[in-house]
Amino acid sequence: SRLLVVADDCPLDMTWSNFTWAASACSSQNERAKCCRYLNAFVTVSVARYANTTGNFGVPSALNDVCLNYVTQTFLSYGIPHNATLFCGIGPKIHVSYQCQGITSGSEFLQTPNFEDVIRNCKMPLSIENSCRRCVNSSIIFLHHLIGALDNVTLNTCRDAAFVALANQGDNASAIDLASCFFSIKELQILPVIAPQPSSQQISPALAPTIVSAEAPQQLTGFPIKQHRRGTLRLALFPGIGIMVTSLAIVLVIILILLIRKKSGELKSAETTHSKTCDVFHQSHLRKYQEGSSIICQRFRYNEIKKATNNFSNIIGRGGFGTVYKAQFAYGTSAAVKRMNPVAEHHKRVFCREMELHSRLHHRHLVAFRGFCVERCERFLVYEYMENGSLKDYLHCNPLANS
Ligand SMILES: Nc1ncnc2c1ncn2[C@@H]1O[C@H](COP(=O)(O)OP(=O)(O)OP(=O)(O)O)[C@@H](O)[C@H]1O
Numbered sequence: 001s002r003l004l005v006v007a008d009d010c011p012l013d014m015t016w017s018n019f020t021w022a023a024s025a026c027s028s029q030n031e032r033a034k035c036c037r038y039l040n041a042f043v044t045v046s047v048a049r050y051a052n053t054t055g056n057f058g059v060p061s062a063l064n065d066v067c068l069n070y071v072t073q074t075f076l077s078y079g080i081p082h083n084a085t086l087f088c089g090i091g092p093k094i095h096v097s098y099q100c101q102g103i104t105s106g107s108e109f110l111q112t113p114n115f116e117d118v119i120r121n122c123k124m125p126l127s128i129e130n131s132c133r134r135c136v137n138s139s140i141i142f143l144h145h146l147i148g149a150l151d152n153v154t155l156n157t158c159r160d161a162a163f164v165a166l167a168n169q170g171d172n173a174s175a176i177d178l179a180s181c182f183f184s185i186k187e188l189q190i191l192p193v194i195a196p197q198p199s200s201q202q203i204s205p206a207l208a209p210t211i212v213s214a215e216a217p218q219q220l221t222g223f224p225i226k227q228h229r230r231g232t233l234r235l236a237l238f239p240g241i242g243i244m245v246t247s248l249a250i251v252l253v254i255i256l257i258l259l260i261r262k263k264s265g266e267l268k269s270a271e272t273t274h275s276k277t278c279d280v281f282h283q284s285h286l287r288k289y290q291e292g293s294s295i296i297c298q299r300f301r302y303n304e305i306k307k308a309t310n311n312f313s314n315i316i317g318r319g320g321f322g323t324v325y326k327a328q329f330a331y332g333t334s335a336a337v338k339r340m341n342p343v344a345e346h347h348k349r350v351f352c353r354e355m356e357l358h359s360r361l362h363h364r365h366l367v368a369f370r371g372f373c374v375e376r377c378e379r380f381l382v383y384e385y386m387e388n389g390s391l392k393d394y395l396h397c398n399p400l401a402n403s
Pocket residue numbers: 316317318319320321322323324336338367383384385386387389390
């Protein structure tokens with residue numbers, strides 16, 4: 001459980017945030033730089049809040065030690081190991097008061113040349129793409145103009161001072177947003193779902209990297225790293241949602257495939273059933289017809305007729321019961337194929353009777369009946385092909401006949 005830290009005479013307030021992420025990072029040896037960025041951000045935001053009421057970039061020098069002690073105790077009470085605060089340098093590197101090139105207040109900073117560029121480029125929200133990058137870019141340019149090639153401690157102090165000046169341009173929320181951008185860390189106010197426990201792992205001060213690598217934000221050493229880190233952090237916040245959405249999409253696709261397959265199966269089986277019913281009807285009537293008939297005529301297959309009529313493209317006439325096609329069978333015989341129109345059930349019986357009649361009638365003045373086809377709910381009558389057209393055509397169109 002967390003100890004209550006009494007601020008004594010330190011005017012800084014560090015109760016504005018939860019330190020769980022920082023405690024987690026600071027308990028891992030692999031996240032030392034991140035740990036220091038967290039600690040630096042907590043102190044800087046606290047100083048910015050203080051500057052908001054006083055206008056000063058930090059506590060009076062008389063309160064320096066008191067406040068550094070307060071900050072260290074606060075971190076300890078939130079589970080941040082003592083060796084982490086030593087490693088990050090609370091006091092020697094992380095200050096509670098910023099004196100940047102003699103500037104000690106926000107109003108002085110605002111008068112610094114080019115600072116208005118930084119203010120313009122650091123407008124909220126900084127969480128949207130490229131906005132943070134723009135803000136940090138202009139801050140770096142500004143700082144390099146301001147301090148030139150001075151040491152990293154000065155650079156860091158001025159960076160923190162610039163942060164405080166900027167943070168005081170907006171409200172509390174924008175200060176948090178700005179800190180997340182400036183120090184390349186998770187949004188400070190987001191509460192984690194699982195509170196990580198501080199581990200007993202020790203961070204050896206002997207292993208402390210240089211001030212730049214341990215303390216300076218990533219932005220000052222390279223944007224790509226920072227951009228990548230922010231993207232990763234955003235993703236890490238919602239891993240569960242990503243998995244859920246992906247799973248849902250997969251389930252929906254599977255359901256869709258099953259529905260399509262079921263529907264196409266139903267259609268196929270309906271078609272087959274219809275076709276079978278049709279054919280069973282025809283076959284039973286044909287059997288009766290063939291059983292009662294002494295005449296046996298040729299039965300053609302549907303595909304045979306389809307091929308012979310060139311896929312029913314050679315139309316030679318239309319009558320009251322169907323369309324007549326010219327057919328050329330593989331064995332060289334020409335024929336006229338009458339494709340009967342679809343009719344009601346009782347007409348199918350008529351078709352069979354007519355077939356019987358046709359097959360019995362033989363006369364040199366009658367067109368010879370060659371056969372039939374009953375398949376796929378279709379009926380065809382096949383006749384000898386008459387070369388010279390119909391009698392009607394002959395009587396009405398042939399000039400020799402008319403003369
Ligand atoms: N065996 C055939 N040889 C050549 N052409 C034919 C043959 N049978 C029919 N036709 C052509 O097809 C047309 C239609 O013939 P179809 O027998 O269907 O009708 P129809 O003789 O006019 O009378 P109905 O509709 O009463 O049968 C004919 O006018 C003819 O031009």
